[in-house]
Amino acid sequence: MHFSIPETESRSGDSGGSAYVLRKEYGANVLPAFPPKKLFSLTPAEVEQRREQLEKYMQAVRQDPLLGSSETFNSFLRRAQQETQQVPTEEVSLEVLLSNGQKVLVNVLTSDQTEDVLEAVAAKLDLPDDLIGYFSLFLVREKEDGTFSFVRKLQEFELPYVSVTSLRSQEYKIVLRKSYWDSAYDDDVMENRVGLNLLYAQTVSDIERGWILVTKEQHRQLKSLQEKVSKKEFLRLAQTLRHYGYLRFDACVADFPEKDCPVVVSAGNSELSLQLRLPGQQLREGSFRVTRMRCWRVTSSVPLPSGGTSSPGRGRGEVRLELAFEYLMSKDRLQWVTITSPQAIMMSICLQSMVDELMVKKSGGSIRKMLRRRVGGTLRRSDSQQAVKSPPLLESPDASREPTVKLSSKLSAVSLRGIGSPSTDASASDVHGNFAFEGIGDEDL
Secondary structure (H helix, E strand, C coil): CCCCCEEEEEEECCHHHHHHHHHHHCCCCCCCCCCCCCCCCCHHHHHHHHHHHHHHHHHHHHHCCHCCCCHHHHHHHHHHHHHHHHHCCHHHHEEEECCCCCECCCEEECCCCCCHHHHHHHHHHCCCCHEEEEEEEEEECCCCCEEEEEECCCCCCCCHHHHHHHHCCCCCEEEEECCCCCCHHHHHHHHHHHHHHHHHHHHHHHHHHHHCCCCCCHHHHHHHHHHCCHHHHHHHHCCEECCCCCCEECEEEEEECCCCCCEEEECCCCEEEEECCCCCCEEEEEEEEHHEEEEEEEEECCCCCCCCCCCCCCCCCCCEEEEEEECCCEEEEEEEEEEECHHHHHHHHHHHHHHHHHHHHHHCCCCCCCCCCCCCCCCCCCCCCCCCCCCCCCCCCCCCCCCEEECCCCHHHCCCCCCCCCCCCCCCHHHHHHCCCCCCCHHHC
């Protein structure tokens, strides 16, 4: 599927001028179609429509590392966000949550991008500069039961204040979480008191939510370490637990191991985990290593109304997103697996970041870094700093949670229903090739 920026957008206005420059730099077939801008004032309904279009646009371009790293492109998107929401540049207070629900209030500009806000939160918590890159800001929706549903990771070109306030709902929040997948990097963070407290608070929260799988005996040991205030030992034990450091998505549907199978997807430790329950069976889990994914892509479709045809004037269904990846089930046998979820784009971004991290490690590099500063930018230190609150002791294990059994240590033994190649409404340019893909033999599976 090739995209281009319409001519009507290419030369008029600030954003349009930047779009024209970008089209010349990257080519008309690389850039997704940018939401058209009108010359006259927008009605509230039109503002909301353009906000939704801009959000989808930003999620689409995030999957292209070439565009995501372009300062010209990022500057273009920042201006577009402010213009769409008609937000003047001014100082405001922005609330950011820690994983344990603790609120951190920071003073920022409405035009501040994600890095600026992340800097402000780090300064408020007294997190050292060289650890800022280990954390990220996420846009989440708080559900009725108090748990978070992840909408997306806020990207460098986003304006967090505009992103969260434009949704016009109190259920949307910004949350600080660690941004890496390999628990070996915990050692870097745990060297610092604030970093240690952030990891500890996140881990306790993930255990309470049931994201980290814990037996009764492990739960008893963890609580004992809490009572002794042995945070590092607590984290060392937590690192050995299944799904430590994973990010869990909302319940969705997959075609594994059979069509229309309800699953819960988690991402972490260089894999996608699918928890599922087949009829008459206990809770089971299947794992897909990113090093065995040859490629993946996200596709969207709009289901037709009942009857199979769409007629003028009839409302169309909601857009359905699918993440499909081609997986090495056994030597020389690749199989497509599809997950249907509104969070498919974020799943794709998680896969890409896991691959990026693997490649950095493979090349002997490190994710430890100083946060990039904009030219002329300065780090605003907070006048009053805030400590990370220690979470309460773990509650008794939820008796309703049942143990999870691995589907198979060898996926080739699992009955998989083939789906063939995904729908061909997307071109090869929409497929994300995996540089970390490893051809392996049966003995490795």
